[in-house]
Amino acid sequence: xxxxxxxxxxxxxxxxxxxxxxxxxxxxxxxxxxxxxxxxxxxxxxxxxxxxxxxxxxxxxxxxxxxxxxxxxxxxxxxxxxxxxxxxxxxxxxxxxxxxxxxxxxxxxxxxxxxxxxxxxxxxxxxxxxxxxxxxxxxxxxxxxxxxxxxxxxxxxxxxxxxxxxxxxxxxxxxxxxxxxxxxxxxxxxxxxxxxxxxxxxxxxxxxxxxxxxxxxxxxxxxxxxxxxxxxxxxxxxxxxxxxxxxxxxxxxxxxxxxxxxxxxxxxxxxxxxxxxxxxxxxxxxxxxxxxxxxxxxxxxxxxxxxxxxxxxxxxxxxxxxxxxxxxxxxxxxxxxxxxxxxxxxxxxxxxxxxxxxxxxxxxxx
Amino acid sequence: xxxxxxxxxxxxxxxxxxxxxxxxxxxxxxxxxxxxxxxxxxxxxxxxxxxxxxxxxxxxxxxxxxxxxxxxxxxxxxxxxxxxxxxxxxxxxxxxxxxxxxxxxxxxxxxxxxxxxxxxxxxxxxxxxxxxxxxxxxxxxxxxxxxxxxxxxxxxxxxxxxxxxxxxxxxxxxxxxxxxxxxxxxxxxxxxxxxxxxxxxxxxxxxxxxxxxxxxxxxxxxxxxxxxxxxxxxxxxxxxxxxxxxxxxxxxxxxxxxxxxxxxxxxxxxxxxxxxxxxxxxxxxxxxxxxxxxxxxxxxxxxxxxxxxxxxxxxxxxxxxxxxxxxxxxxxxxxxxxxxxxxxxxxxxxxxxxxxxxxxxxxxxxxxxxxxxxxxxxxxxxxxxxxxxxxxxxxxxxxxxxxxxxxxxxxxxxxxxxxxxxxxxxxxxxxxxxxxxxxxxxxxxxxxxxxxxxxxxxxxxxxxxxxxxxxxxxxxxxxxxxxxxxxxxxxxxxxxxxxxxxxxxxxxxxxxxxxxxx
Numbered sequence: 001x002x003x004x005x006x007x008x009x010x011x012x013x014x015x016x017x018x019x020x021x022x023x024x025x026x027x028x029x030x031x032x033x034x035x036x037x038x039x040x041x042x043x044x045x046x047x048x049x050x051x052x053x054x055x056x057x058x059x060x061x062x063x064x065x066x067x068x069x070x071x072x073x074x075x076x077x078x079x080x081x082x083x084x085x086x087x088x089x090x091x092x093x094x095x096x097x098x099x100x101x102x103x104x105x106x107x108x109x110x111x112x113x114x115x116x117x118x119x120x121x122x123x124x125x126x127x128x129x130x131x132x133x134x135x136x137x138x139x140x141x142x143x144x145x146x147x148x149x150x151x152x153x154x155x156x157x158x159x160x161x162x163x164x165x166x167x168x169x170x171x172x173x174x175x176x177x178x179x180x181x182x183x184x185x186x187x188x189x190x191x192x193x194x195x196x197x198x199x200x201x202x203x204x205x206x207x208x209x210x211x212x213x214x215x216x217x218x219x220x221x222x223x224x225x226x227x228x229x230x231x232x233x234x235x236x237x238x239x240x241x242x243x244x245x246x247x248x249x250x251x252x253x254x255x256x257x258x259x260x261x262x263x264x265x266x267x268x269x270x271x272x273x274x275x276x277x278x279x280x281x282x283x284x285x286x287x288x289x290x291x292x293x294x295x296x297x298x299x300x301x302x303x304x305x306x307x308x309x310x311x312x313x314x315x316x317x318x319x320x321x322x323x324x325x326x327x328x329x330x331x332x333x334x335x336x337x338x339x340x341x342x343x344x345x346x347x348x349x350x351x352x353x354x355x356x357x358x359x360x361x362x363x364x365x366x
Numbered sequence: 367x368x369x370x371x372x373x374x375x376x377x378x379x380x381x382x383x384x385x386x387x388x389x390x391x392x393x394x395x396x397x398x399x400x401x402x403x404x405x406x407x408x409x410x411x412x413x414x415x416x417x418x419x420x421x422x423x424x425x426x427x428x429x430x431x432x433x434x435x436x437x438x439x440x441x442x443x444x445x446x447x448x449x450x451x452x453x454x455x456x457x458x459x460x461x462x463x464x465x466x467x468x469x470x471x472x473x474x475x476x477x478x479x480x481x482x483x484x485x486x487x488x489x490x491x492x493x494x495x496x497x498x499x500x501x502x503x504x505x506x507x508x509x510x511x512x513x514x515x516x517x518x519x520x521x522x523x524x525x526x527x528x529x530x531x532x533x534x535x536x537x538x539x540x541x542x543x544x545x546x547x548x549x550x551x552x553x554x555x556x557x558x559x560x561x562x563x564x565x566x567x568x569x570x571x572x573x574x575x576x577x578x579x580x581x582x583x584x585x586x587x588x589x590x591x592x593x594x595x596x597x598x599x600x601x602x603x604x605x606x607x608x609x610x611x612x613x614x615x616x617x618x619x620x621x622x623x624x625x626x627x628x629x630x631x632x633x634x635x636x637x638x639x640x641x642x643x644x645x646x647x648x649x650x651x652x653x654x655x656x657x658x659x660x661x662x663x664x665x666x667x668x669x670x671x672x673x674x675x676x677x678x679x680x681x682x683x684x685x686x687x688x689x690x691x692x693x694x695x696x697x698x699x700x701x702x703x704x705x706x707x708x709x710x711x712x713x714x715x716x717x718x719x720x721x722x723x724x725x726x727x728x729x730x731x732x733x734x735x736x737x738x739x740x741x742x743x744x745x746x747x748x749x750x751x752x753x754x755x756x757x758x759x760x761x762x763x764x765x766x767x768x769x770x771x772x773x774x775x776x777x778x779x780x781x782x783x784x785x786x787x788x789x790x791x792x793x794x795x796x797x798x799x800x801x802x803x804x805x806x807x808x809x810x811x812x813x814x815x816x817x818x819x820x821x822x823x824x825x826x827x828x829x830x831x832x833x834x835x836x837x838x839x840x841x842x843x844x845x846x847x848x849x850x851x852x853x854x855x856x857x858x859x860x861x862x863x864x865x866x867x868x869x870x871x872x873x874x875x876x877x878x879x880x881x882x883x884x
Binding site for chain 2 (some may be wrong): 134141
């Protein structure tokens with residue numbers, strides 16, 4: 001059961017946090033925080049990390065058991081079950097939101113005539129197969145994808161530098177400080193990183209000697225670097241107004257790249273490398289939800305739920321919003337507060353466990 | 367998780383001849399009755415020979431053997447002559463044959479079990495039955511016609527040994543012994559196949575190979591209950607971890623140096639009688655991109671060649687899919703001038719790119735398969751006719767476009783760059799579903815295709831060793847012989863995924879100063 005090593009978890013968390021955020025959440029945060037986006041991401045990263053560490057602290061109370069199981073010893077069965085259902089619901093909702101983002105991205109940019117449902121089914125099938133393959137497979141996939149993305153970043157950096165960036169704008173990162181905008185941006189960025197609280201649900205799969213705090217910090221730092229490596233150039237290339245109005249500023253930025261007139265545009269190529277990272281993120285969310293549901297339902301094997309739950313995610317993603325604008329509005333206006341409420345639930349367990357004292361996370365001896 | 371820790375069956379390691387045989391009831395004390403038992407068992411076997419003769423002391427003997435296999439000269443000189451000669455000293459009641467300390471050959475088998483003795487006879491031994499003596503003696507006088515050691519046909523190297531294994535396992539063992547002169551080289555025998563009774567040898571280095579791995583190999587072999595084993599692939603399919611996967615999970619080789627290198631890494635080599643192909647387990651995916659020559663040439667060159675192999679593995683797997691995706695869904699990626707020429711070439715072709723690629727790929731697969739069977743005298747002519755003439759004519763007739771011919775030819779050649787033929791076959795096969803995905807969803811389909819293949823690879827294991835190791839899970843120490851091939855003086859340790867600790871390979875590291883000697 002103890003499959004995931006520290007390095008695997010760092011890579012998994014990095015891919016998990018950075019993948020969607022770098023692609024789809026750049027525009028909302030630039031719109032909200034303008035020049036303060038960089039600061040907002042860093043502050044959001046720190047706050048999100050605190051949420052993750054709180055979740056990890058709860059998980060460490062009973063390292064051998066899933067949170068879905070031992071949670072009831074802390075707060076009681078009738079409080080725990082609704083909370084776990086809420087959390088599983090949140091993770092599936094989050095997975096649907098991510099999937100919808102991918103669907104819209106693909107439909108707008110690459111497959112305009114393909115029905116959305118067909119794309120959703122293909123993605124859902126991929127997610128279901130990944131979830132069925134188990135957490136070990138997810139962790140190993142993260143390793144491969146991490147290195148591919150790292151390689152990509154190394155290769156792309158010189159090409160990105162070839163694009164004309166408005167470097168004097170860098171000054172504005174410091175001079176245009178606005179507390180309100182920074183706070184709003186931080187509120188937006190915190191749940192991106194806080195989403196990594198999913199580690200609470202897979203904790204029994206981690207190798208015992210893992211120093212979870214160190215791992216979480218490295219995961220947050222790596223993902224922050226990756227997100228900023230996309231955010232800052234996009235901001236410098238388009239400025240906060242234009243970038244905030246674009247749906248996919250990173251893609252627009254990459255689109256303007258040229259490789260010695262050999263390839264006209266790189267964005268479809270980047271899509272190939274980017275989609276697997278997103279699939280992995282969605283799979284981890286679905287896996288965490290499925291494993292919790294399986295434990296709540298006292299199922300020995302979670303695998304029978306993989307396809308049905310993935311199908312629900314597919315259905316939900318298709319009906320998530322009427323259009324991309326509505327989705328973007330939801331992600332900017334409502335989602336951060338909703339996500340934060342959900343991500344802070346483990347802290348409730350932590351408080352109760354602290355009040356109840358040692359052994360609160362274990363069954364009472366008969 | 368892994369099934370490495372199961373206990374093996376107790377009978378493994380012993381001569382498996384006793385595994386199925388139960389002691390048969392004695393047909394009678396008399397020589398005639400005993401001989402008749404064998405005659406009944408070998409009834410309608412035209413090659414079976416039964417002879418009785420009287421020895422020097424007047425004692426009756428019977429011989430049972432298979433004509434054509436038994437070495438008659440040896441039989442006459444080493445057995446019949448001493449028994450019938452007046453000088454043999456057979457003056458006592460017991461006689462020389464009954465005096466087992468005077469048996470002429472050390473590897474004789476003595477048994478009272480009729481079924482066991484019959485099995486020896488079927489394997490080519492000469493059976494001697496002595497009147498009034500319960501014990502029967504089997505002399506290993508078998509002389510099979512066998513192929514001499516030849517040059518490796520499928521794993522050719524420029525620098526390195528030319529030898530290849532042959533069909534006879536014992537000869538193969540000598541080739542390994544010649545390379546590894548260590549008492550730690552252990553060889554265990556077992557017999558598989560109800561009718562074929564094929565000898566299977568499990569070979570490993572004690573102290574390097576994991577004991578659980580040895581037990582697991584024996585355990586899996588012992589579970590095989592089949593009527594016959596005619597090639598090592600039979601065993602391969604029975605003992606691999608994921609039998610329904612298209613990817614090979616056990617390496618095979620015809621080269622003794624490859625097998626010896628595998629043994630020194632802590633892996634197990636399995637020989638099957640009747641085939642020159644040895645199995646090596648466990649194996650990881652990167653091993654399929656390694657050629658024996660990588661270790662014989664300079665490390666820079668070997669590293670470079672490895673990268674080329676990986677690059678062309680991707681070309682072999684993805685080139686048609688990439689072409690289909692680009693021309694069908696993402697023409698904006700192609701530079702305008704190139705796009706115009708592709709469009710011009712595709713203009714007369716009535717089929718979509720996916721269909722066109724399918725036609726060409728399947729025709730190419732057909733030509734390749736045919737080229738193996740076409741007699742060599744006309745092979746070249748037919749190949750030229752098939753590839754050049756048909757290809758040219760197809761383009762002129764507007765059935766396929768010339769860029770597609772280039773893509774398919776490149777793909778076809780690329781699939782042979784991977785040193786492992788089994789993996790090459792797999793890549794050829796899984797190319798088609800990825801083509802369908804690309805034809806349906808463009809680069810998204812391609813991406814999903816790669817993702818699913820990767821997902822399958824991370825799930826696979828070979829005898830408990832992760833298939834994608836040392837990449838996923840990452841083992842930094844083992845990268846030195848995966849993505850790159852470091853010089854031998856830096857190859858301090860064996861790959862950590864196979865053997866047991868300590869994995870030290872180099873005892874000390876030489877530091878040649880490289881100064882000129884004036």
